[in-house]
Amino acid sequence: MPDKRPMRICYFGTYERAYPRNALTIEALRRAGMTVYECHAPVWELQRDKSGSHRGVALLRLLLGLLWAYLLLSVRYLRMPKHDVMIVGYVGQIDMPLAWLLSHLRAVPLVFNPLVSLYDTICDDRRLIAPDSVAGRLLYQLDRRATGMADLVLIDTQAHGDYFVQRLGVRPERLRVLSVGADDRVFSPRSPERATPDVCQVLFVGKLIPLHGITTILRAAALLRNEPIRFTIIGSGQESAVVRQMCAELQLQNVEQIDWVDYERLPNAYAQADIALGIFGDSEKAARVVPNKLFQALAMGRATITADTPAIRTMLAVGEEVLVCPPADPEALAAQIRRLAADGDLRDRVAAAGYVAFATRYSIAALAQTLAVVLHDLVPGYGERDQMEWGDQPEFYGPRHRYRENYLFAAIRRFSPGPRILDAACGAGTLARRLAQANYQVLAVDLSRNFLSYVAKQPEAASIAIQNGDLTQLPYQSDCIDGIVAGEVLEHLSDDHPAFQEFWRVLRPGGVCVISVPAEPRLWDWHDSWAGHERRYTRADLTLALEQSGFEVLQIHHFGFPLVRAFHQYVYLPRYRRALSQYRGRLNQLSTNRLGYRLLTTLVLLAFQFDRLFNRLPLGIGLIAIARKPDAPHANA
Incomplete structure (x- = not known):
């Protein structure tokens, strides 16, 4: 298993930085091992008593301050490092429309940490504005719309959660309780220091x-x-x-x-x-x-x-x-x-x-544990056991997968000197079955017996030699295979060198190896963690690994920019994340056989052909490499 990379949080808005709800949440996130980037523009901390900020000159000053703050926030957010979640801090109802827009721009889930309802606080509790007034109705709609924009809403008590459900229409599954707590770095037990002991x-x-x-x-x-x-x-x-x-x-x-x-x-x-x-x-x-x-x-x-x-x-x-x-x-x-x-x-x-109650349930450490559970449920891949079970939870087989598979299939047809092809780590066998339909002699190897059992039940199974095995110890004789295809597998290995050596061993002289891997470490996201990736490759990394194993690199290029990359970020990842949060522990291959889906996949796949114009740019989400085993023996073999 790869070292766990920390979840990255953007804490966003005009929130009052020193207010305990915000300060404790940010510290608890860091205590939970997460990296927190603050995208902040000060508005609320500029005034200690906010009870009069809804009237006259104070209101005008507030609105102008918010306008300027949102210009600053927009610029700052576009410069923010890559992150996995955006959290909008207290007071954040007014910030939520901008946060919603910007979080969709980055395709990250949006968490709202409101602490209280503005309508409830200002109208019902403090009675500063009449609930039935125009301003009161606007506050109610602001509360309702703001909470409706969030993928998750953090509330302080279950009783408050019931109010958000019944009064504001928030769906119960979108609510999580995070108590207010207190800062135990500042507040800790001390003996009484009374000036007058008898009082x-x-x-x-x-x-x-x-x-x-x-x-x-x-x-x-x-x-x-x-x-x-x-x-x-x-x-x-x-x-x-x-x-x-x-x-x-x-x-x-x-x-x-x-x-x-x-x-x-x-x-x-x-x-x-x-x-x-x-x-x-x-x-x-x-x-x-x-x-x-x-x-x-x-x-x-x-x-x-x-x-x-x-x-x-x-x-x-x-x-x-x-x-x-x-x-x-x-x-x-x-x-x-x-x-x-x-x-x-x-x-x-x-x-x-x-x-004792505070220390065990409401300290910063306790808040950190709560936030870790809540956010790991929202964004898979960062929990201690939060990783895909190979063979039990395969990816979506949609246009992105088909586009990459087309590259691999075309490369085998063009460069393989013979018909005997090994699909290394075949998974659900979509490429192996396609090669078998094209009359190749297909060998399929995988560690997962679940995957192999699935492949064995497919119509093309009679034309596929299925074998349970490890890529670092392939169950085949040397110099017996014409072509190897390894699609999105090498990044799962803690050490990929033995697999490259095995590929070289089993290939005949003149045989080819066709590989696809995820590209560029800077593109690492939660899905890499969830899928158990050890790395994303640069072009130089992959070239060096192939050449050190004795291969002659025929072609190597990026793929998947701009349309595939946009699809990956704005369609694939959000859809997959939602599916995992709903079906955690029992996610099977999602059906893509409906006629409407197949037609949509075909149309999207056609649009993806535009990306071929940009394969020379280092901007795609993946790398395709085609390498040949030389006819002459390799000195290090």
């Missing part, structure tokens, strides 16, 4: 949006004002004024509000806390999310309290890894805070269990 410190961190339920937290603080419990609220946003007003009205001397703490310094704030708070809003969206702040608290080894929601119950063990209370219930929240403040042993047990 229990409670911490909330957030952007003060409605689903956080900040009013519930403040009312719970009011209930606990006479107890040795102090609250720290870090953050600013849509409800900052509400926090200031409530603190003044309720005279909350036990609450400290801090507008902003740099991300790198947040662990210091958690280290000074005994208890961390999640979210307590009672909106529909609040019931579907498990926010980053909660995972940060778990990663720091802090006992955490949050609202009892369907989402939290699918991700954490309630009562063991996290404590809960009903949403929007300050009395219940105060009771849970009082309980943890009074019982240090319970606090330690919940904190320890929560940290």
